[in-house]
Amino acid sequence: MLSAAEWQTIAISLKVAGTAVAGILPPGVAVAWLMARHDFRGKALLDGVLHLPLVLPPVVVGYLLLLALGRQGWLGHWLDRLFGITLPFTWQGAAVAGGVMAFPLLVRAVRLSLEAVDVKLEAAASTLGAGRWRVFFTITLPLAFPGLVTGSLLAFARALSEFGATITFAANIPGQTRTLPLALYTLIQTPGREAAAARLCALSIAIAMLSLLVSEWLARRARHRLQERDG
Amino acid sequence: MPNANHDGLHLDIRKRQGAFLTEAALSxxxxxxxxxxGxxxxxxxTLLRLIAGLDRPDAGVVRLGDETLSDxxxxxxxxxxxxxxxxxxxxxxxxxxxxxxxxLTYGMPAGGAANFDDLVALLGIGKLLERFPATLSGGEARRVAIGRALLSQPRLLLMDEPLTGLDGARKQELLHYIARxxxxIDIPVIYVSHDPEELVSIADRLVLLDQGRVLTAGPLDEVLTRLEFSDALGGFDAVSLLTARLEAHDTAYGLTRLRLADGQPLVVPAIDRRPGDSVRLRVPVRDITLALGTPAPTSDLNRLEVVIERIARSTTDAATVDVGLRLGEARLRARLTRHACHALxxxxxxxxIAVVRNITPAAG
Structure with a gap:
């Protein structure tokens, strides 16, 4: 039904988006917790910086990534020298671009759900002998789980559809960094490939619908479990 | 209290929250x-949160036994x-x-399962173990919360108005569980409340608070009979307490016979306790009549020989006086009209002779 090239595109897309979400989940939850539970100097500034990828043109983000993580970049230079890691023009680079673009969406969703967790329950847990980490992993995180699922799916969808930052930072290399949106863009640019473009377009819609359904199913399951508990 | 500083709680703190200043010392x-x-x-x-460590005092110390918790x-x-x-x-x-x-097991230390079954039975929550909290009634949830706190094997139990928001019957039921x-348990309990009824049932000692200060502290029955705290005691002035040992049940008349520490007998409507038990009794201050010399026989069951210790005019009602009575080591309060006091x-x-028209066991 699908050609080998199409399968490859899907595989790259899922790999890139999955890696992006897995990579930003731990720091995303940490930052969300910091924002939800603490007041500190420069919180408003940090909040602004976190939201930058949402309001900047993606190409600008890609270009900044290139400046920072390129082989000559201040961070990329060290990554190359110390670990032999090169990010630009690799699928890992595409994952970084997707992760950076998806980060604010993840943090936002997780932060909202963390804020909804009653701090009185956390205080009760601490009087029962639970230290900070135990309180977080046994009380805070489980109660914020629905928000974590929503945030992850949102971030996944965002990373999957990432175009501007990806093409700037990771380029459009067939079999390596050519994700679904990049492949579609390439086909549109090629005369006579309208049919193939249409197929990819349909594929994009199918994947988007599928992730929506999965997210809806997970959310319904979480709600159902809570309802069971409400009797 | 000679051992107050040794294994008890000692605090001497100051804490400002907005316009409200708490400045209290107690052992x-x-x-x-x-x-x-209060x-x-x-x-x-505020005091309870400072003891629990949920807040820090602005000044002062909190100690438990020899350990400094906050300084x-x-x-x-x-x-x-x-x-x-x-x-x-x-x-x-x-x-x-x-x-x-x-x-229940959340705060239980390793190897702390030994008294799990006992406590579950004592609190009557055995049937609830596999349910989720949202399906519990208010009273059931409070009982589980009490069990959870106790299973963490605390050195001290703090209870913050655990009966708030329960209706009359549920309240009596939970009060019964808490009293039992x-x-x-052999750990000290600090019980916060503004309801006199609860305290009469379970407290041994009373710390009277008002506007962030300690007015007085002492054994409950003693503080209850201190006439100068009538106002601060609020609803409390309505009763005083007697402790008596249960001697026998009189099933023929549906009565229970008790004896006070000074040897005087008491009879009350049958109560559900065993002979030898120590029973706490509440005597409403308006249900005591005083007589000089032996009064003519009346239908009242209880007559106690007392000594008038103090007479104080009520601060709220010019027509009445509060009379402090003594019987052995125990004390009672009676409220009489000022006219009766003068006439006698x-x-x-x-x-x-105190003729007691109404005497009932405290709840629990």
Whole structure:
């Protein structure tokens, strides 16, 4: 039904988006917790910086990534020298671009759900002998789980559809960094490939619908479990 | 209290919250139930949070036994999870994503399962173990919260108005459980309340708070008979307490016979306790009549020989006087009309007969 090239595109897309979400989940939850539970100097500034990828043109983000993580970049230079890691023009680079673009969406969703967790329950847990980490992993995180699922799916969808930052930072290399949106863009640019473009377009819609359904199913399951508990 | 500083709680703190200043010093013994009593806004919950370590004092110290829990001067502050104090909050605060069993075992130290079954039975929550908190009634949730706090094997149990928001019957039921429990456990309990009825049932000692200050502290029956605190005691002035030992049940008449510490007998409507039990009785201050010399036979069951210790005019009602009575080591209060007091020529130091029209066991 699908050609080998199409399968490859899907595989790259899922790999890139999955890696992006897995990579930003731990720091995303940490930052969300910091924002939800603490007041500190420069919180408003940090909040602004976190939201930058949402309001900047993606190409600008890609270009900044290139400046920072390129082989000559201040961070990329060290990554190359110390670990032999090169990010630009690799699928890992595409994952970084997707992760950076998806980060604010993840943090936002997780932060909202963390804020909804009653701090009185956390205080009760601490009087029962639970230290900070135990309180977080046994009380805070489980109660914020629905928000974590929503945030992850949102971030996944965002990373999957990432175009501007990806093409700037990771380029459009067939079999390596050519994700679904990049492949579609390439086909549109090629005369006579309208049919193939249409197929990819349909594929994009199918994947988007599928992730929506999965997210809806997970959310319904979480709600159902809570309802069971409400009797 | 000679051992107050040894295994009991000692605190001497100052804490400002907005316009409200709490400045209190108190020591409680290492056993029994100490009630913090006062109107809302008197600083009860502030003290409880400082003891639990949920807040830090601006100045002063909190000590439990030999251990300093908070000391504003050195900056020492043992965090709540290292204090080993059990807290029962006003709202039960059960974890919604754990079953009752999971809630109960949450704070249980390794090897602490030994008294799990006992406590579950004592609190009557055995049937609830596999349910989620959202399916529990208010009274059930409070009982689980009490069990959860106790299973963490605390050195001290703090209870913050655990009966708030329950209706009459549920309240009586839970009060019964708490009263039974506090007689069984051997850790000290600090019980915060603004309801006199609860304290009469379970407290051994009373700390009277008002506007962030300690007015007085002492054994409950003693504080109850202190006439100068009538106002602060609020609803409390309505009763005083007697403790008596149950001697026998009189099934023919449906009565129970008891004896006071000074040897005087008492008869009350049958109560559900065993001979030899120590029973706490409440005597409403308006249900005592004083007589000089032996009064003619009346239908009242109880007549007690007393000595008039103090006579004080009521601060709220010019027509009445509060009379402090003494019988052995025990004390009672009676409220008479000022007219009756004058007509009888009552004076401090006189012996009299107290005819008690109404005497009931305290709940629990």
């Amino acid at each position: 409680t013994p290492g056993r029994g139930v100490t009630a913090l009593f 109107p809302s806004g008197s600083g009860k919950t 504003a001067r050195t900056g020492r502050h043992v965090p709540p999870h290292r204090r080993r104090l059990g807290v029962v909050f006003q709202e039960a605060r059960l974890f919604p994503h754990y079953r009752v069993r999971g809630n 429990l506090t007689r069984r 020529g009552l004076r401090e130091g006189m012996a009299a």
